Amino acid sequence: MFNLFKKKRKEEVSMLAPVTGTVVPLEQVPDPVFSxxxxxxxxxxxxxxGLLLAPFNGKVAHLFHTSHAIxxxxxxxxxxxxxxxxxTVKLDGKGFTPYVQTGDQVKAGDKLIAFDLNVLQEAGCPxxxxxxxxxxxxxxxxxxxxAGAVTAGKDEVIHLTLK
Known part of the structure; x- marks a missing residue:
C-alpha cells in the first residue's frame, strides 16, 4: 500500500557566487534602489x-542591451x-562583453558577461x-x-528553501 498523504519534500536552491570578490550587505550599496x-x-x-558566471542552472530571462545587467x-x-x-547603464555597453543572450540555457559556472573593471572605474562608476x-x-x-572573500562559480553565497 502507498501513502496518499506523503509530505512533498521542499526544493532547495544553492546559489554560487557569480563574481569573485568580497560579499557586502546590500544596505551598503551606494544607490537607494538597491540599498x-x-x-x-x-x-x-x-x-x-571582471567575469560574471551563472550562479545556478537555469535560463537567461533578459540580457540588457548594454550588457551591464542580466x-x-x-x-x-x-x-x-x-x-x-x-x-553602468551610462557606459552604453562599453567595457562589457556578453557570452550569452536572452533565452539561452545556462549551467552553474557558465560565463555570462566579462567586464573591464578599469573602464567602469575610469567612468566614475562604483x-x-x-x-x-x-x-x-x-x-x-x-x-x-x-561573508568576506568568495570565488565565482565555487562558493555558495545564498541557500534557498522554496515553498
Missing amino acids: QKMAGDGIAIQPSE SLISEAGVELLIHIGID TITPILLTDETVIEQKNVTA
Whole structure:
C-alpha cells in the first residue's frame, strides 16, 4: 500500500557566487534602489575580477542591451537580477562583453558577461555588484551563507528553501 498523504519534500536552491570578490550587505550599496531593496533583496559583491558566471542552472530571462545587467531564472523558478556596478547603464555597453543572450540555457559556472573593471572605474562608476532575488513569493527561507572573500562559480553565497 502507498501513502496518499506523503509530505512533498521542499526544493532547495544553492546559489554560487557569480563574481569573485568580497560579499557586502546590500544596505551598503551606494544607490537607494538597491540599498533600500526596492528592486529585491539579496547581497552585493565588490568584484576583484571582471567575469560574471551563472550562479545556478537555469535560463537567461533578459540580457540588457548594454550588457551591464542580466536577469536569470533557475530551473526551480527563482528569479535573479545581477547588476554589474552602479550607473553602468551610462557606459552604453562599453567595457562589457556578453557570452550569452536572452533565452539561452545556462549551467552553474557558465560565463555570462566579462567586464573591464578599469573602464567602469575610469567612468566614475562604483563596481559593487548587487545580486537581487526579484520574486520572493516562491521562497520560504533565505540564508546568506557567505561573508568576506568568495570565488565565482565555487562558493555558495545564498541557500534557498522554496515553498
